[in-house]
Amino acid sequence: MQLEYSDKVKGMRPSIIRELLKQMSDPQLISFAGGNPAADSFPVEAIRRFSAELLEQDPVGALQYSVTEGYGPLREACRSFANRRWPVVKAGDEILITSGSQQIIEFMAKLLCNEGDTAAVEEPAFLGAYNSIRSFGVRLEGVPLQADGPDLEALERVFAAPQKPRFFYCIPNFQNPTGYTTSLAKRRAIYELAVRYGVPVLEDDPYGELRIAGEDLPPIKHFDTEGAVVYAGSFSKILCPGLRLAYCAAQRGLIDKMVVAKQGSDVHTNIWAQRVCHKLLTETDMDAHIRALRALYKEKAEFMMARLDETLGGRASYVRPEGGMFLWLTLPEKVDVPRFVSRCLERRLAIVPGSAFMTDAAPCRSVRLNFSTPTRAQIEEGTAILAGVLAELDG
Ligand SMILES: Cc1ncc(COP(=O)(O)O)c(C=O)c1O
Incomplete structure (x- = not known):
């Protein structure tokens, strides 16, 4: 049966992140795209x-x-x-x-x-x-x-x-x-x-x-x-x-x-x-649990930032986050962001284009990187892919 949907749901867009995650059955794929907490932190x-x-x-x-x-x-x-x-x-x-x-x-x-x-x-x-x-x-x-x-x-x-x-x-x-x-x-x-x-x-x-x-x-x-x-x-x-x-x-x-x-x-x-x-x-001692979470995320965030600072050579910029799970990387003007994201995906790194977070999906020069889920080795490899693609597209 052909269903007729209400006017209310016509403006709804599927989450690009969930759609991306669905494609991620490839075990080789590194994801900086999700927003999941680190699973090893669960009590x-x-x-x-x-x-x-x-x-x-x-x-x-x-x-x-x-x-x-x-x-x-x-x-x-x-x-x-x-x-x-x-x-x-x-x-x-x-x-x-x-x-x-x-x-x-x-x-x-x-x-x-x-x-x-x-x-x-x-x-x-x-x-x-x-x-x-x-x-x-x-x-x-x-x-x-x-x-x-x-x-x-x-x-x-x-x-x-x-x-x-x-x-x-x-x-x-x-x-x-x-x-x-x-x-x-x-x-x-x-x-x-x-x-x-x-x-x-x-x-x-x-x-x-x-x-x-x-x-x-x-x-x-x-x-x-x-x-x-x-x-x-x-x-x-x-x-x-x-x-x-x-x-x-x-x-x-x-x-x-x-x-x-x-x-x-x-x-x-x-x-x-x-x-x-x-x-x-x-x-339980929730404050001790939260201190441990903070230490875990600090370590991951600082490692990702150190790798970006070392590999991007100042070509892209970001504001150091004081917490949370995300880093917002802004690319040079001449880089086409959708192309950047799909080149990363071809090299088995998933990231989310900033336009996914705009009210009207307007173009945006930034991409969202998640640091809470990937391992240290994945951060190392993923940031190298980012740097490689950036060097390629920024010529
Ligand atoms: C800003 C923000 N608000 C709310 C939520 C939803 O969280 P909850 O699991 O509490 O529904 C999220 C989930 O990622 C989020 O990023």
């Missing part, structure tokens, strides 16, 4: 032990239907976890446990936008967010991202436009795809503009714990006294993405609406995973 032993304990001591509690808001003790543990450096979740805020932070992005679009509305988004940014927001018939208004955060003049112009955006989506820590970090001054300024123009902020922070250089910075939500910021924290990059666990901290009214949306979506987040996560947060 497998603790998950195994806590699962066995739970199924032994409270099998029904782990396997029965549960409440939509999330497991109460986990919600409390998330509040303490988020607030351990600065107050982030305020007294008037509530927490909802979600099935990944992707679900928080979806709920924001679903609850705050009507079809034909606009959402402001950092550009470039995470394609999964663009697709999710677009699927509600919402138009994306890109705000150019600079190395220290969004261009504030452009942000103010977008906020002040006759069709005011329903919310602003940003990733202040070690952004996907650029690795850029929004400065403290810009975090305050974004908050002030949000309040002045009445545009709520969705602060997506899956990478914040993965700092490898510089000082930790308070989230935008830390400055929030007006209930203007929705904070999305995720356990995907600090525990493992297969648990599908994230938490949303926001004013009570919005969380109440999200609970209703979640009832119609997946009823509740996997309760077994929530119970295991609660034990991980309260019975």
